[in-house]
Amino acid sequence: MTEIAERLEELQDQGLHRRLRLVGGPQGPLVTLDGNQVLLLCSNDYLGLANHPRVKGAAAEAAMRWGAGAGASRLISGNMQPHSRLEKRLAAFKGYESALLFGSGYLANTGTIAALAGSGEVVFSDELNHASIIDGCRLSRAETFVYRHGDVEHLSWGLQKAGERAALIVTDGVFSMDGDVAPLVDLVTLARRHDCRLMVDEAHATGALGPGGRGSVAAAGLSGEVDVVMGTLGKALGSYGAYVCADRETTDYLLNTARSFVFSTALPPPVAAAGLAALELLESQPDRVGRLSTNAATLRQALTDEGLAVGGGETQIVPVAVGDAKATMELSGQVLERGVFAQGIRPPTVPVGSSRLRFTVMSTHRREELQHAARAVGAAARELGIGGDRHAVAQLAA
Numbered sequence: 001m002t003e004i005a006e007r008l009e010e011l012q013d014q015g016l017h018r019r020l021r022l023v024g025g026p027q028g029p030l031v032t033l034d035g036n037q038v039l040l041l042c043s044n045d046y047l048g049l050a051n052h053p054r055v056k057g058a059a060a061e062a063a064m065r066w067g068a069g070a071g072a073s074r075l076i077s078g079n080m081q082p083h084s085r086l087e088k089r090l091a092a093f094k095g096y097e098s099a100l101l102f103g104s105g106y107l108a109n110t111g112t113i114a115a116l117a118g119s120g121e122v123v124f125s126d127e128l129n130h131a132s133i134i135d136g137c138r139l140s141r142a143e144t145f146v147y148r149h150g151d152v153e154h155l156s157w158g159l160q161k162a163g164e165r166a167a168l169i170v171t172d173g174v175f176s177m178d179g180d181v182a183p184l185v186d187l188v189t190l191a192r193r194h195d196c197r198l199m200v201d202e203a204h205a206t207g208a209l210g211p212g213g214r215g216s217v218a219a220a221g222l223s224g225e226v227d228v229v230m231g232t233l234g235k236a237l238g239s240y241g242a243y244v245c246a247d248r249e250t251t252d253y254l255l256n257t258a259r260s261f262v263f264s265t266a267l268p269p270p271v272a273a274a275g276l277a278a279l280e281l282l283e284s285q286p287d288r289v290g291r292l293s294t295n296a297a298t299l300r301q302a303l304t305d306e307g308l309a310v311g312g313g314e315t316q317i318v319p320v321a322v323g324d325a326k327a328t329m330e331l332s333g334q335v336l337e338r339g340v341f342a343q344g345i346r347p348p349t350v351p352v353g354s355s356r357l358r359f360t361v362m363s364t365h366r367r368e369e370l371q372h373a374a375r376a377v378g379a380a381a382r383e384l385g386i387g388g389d390r391h392a393v394a395q396l397a398a
């Protein structure tokens, strides 16, 4: 047996092996999965924009006008009107002076964090931050102080210890696997007090929280107070790519020094055009955001009524605690048999012992669909004798 085969077998044994599944057709409340129609409850296309005629039309038009690809990094020959128009619009939407596009959220986080902190400095990172933030911290070569989830006292202690070496605090706005929101007001206060930059990742917050879907920073009334706001175009905005909003000096600095910006091809023009069309739709139809939060509340309530341990806050990300990785995958398999497609989330995405079934709601789900899904999950959990695990729910962010 090769070493790789051995490692794969180990993953199998631990219930940690992953595989791809083929989804037929575009994202929507219902999709076909391996030939069967299922209710989709694991897409980040929160507002149903990935398949919206205007978004698709904008992409098609841009493809005909600007071509399929950008041809180079934007600093070489790839900077086109769709990119700069989208940046202007994003900056205005978020209430910032300037925005800079990146190829993806992963690239935005790794490039930005590594540009804003370096060796001899300290980055402060919430323990439940997204993997792309963790990797950005690693790439920066700064010392990383991982503070306990949402624990501002722990963070404050770390900041005091670091003194002048404190360079950057970085956090998810809405935590991607738990659905709770970072204590942003306290983070701004601490950043000010310690003369340290604050960066917030709004991948799951843009289009979902705040006035008109402007995000968690806007929801907390902190637009402009948070130094760097990162967001993605691939989730609620239905397309692909990411952006960083900040003052012009900072985005100019990132344009010059963020390696994932400098050394990577620009977003394809159809993708940028789709992002812009989605943003325009969000601005003209803000009721989509309200429907998303109503749907989130419906699913949370329906799952709770089934006796399941629902963690997190009030957002569209709804985790149901299981604990064990294998049991989680069994539950997700049983739920799928009942026509509901949700993802079991296991280590290394979440800490060991905190595996969960994670639901994401879309504004386009009907109330009955969400209630049906909750009943299916409840029935599957009872059959397997899992769910409602008090110990496991304690492991979810409260």
Ligand SMILES: *Cc1c(COP(=O)(O)O)cnc(C)c1O
Pocket (backbone or CB within 6 Å): 104, 105, 106, 107, 109, 130, 132, 172, 176, 201, 203, 204, 232, 233, 234, 241, 242
């Ligand atoms: C999805 C996600 C990213 C990565 O964004 P991509 O555009 O998918 O690369 C970064 N941060 C968080 C919190 C995310 O959920």
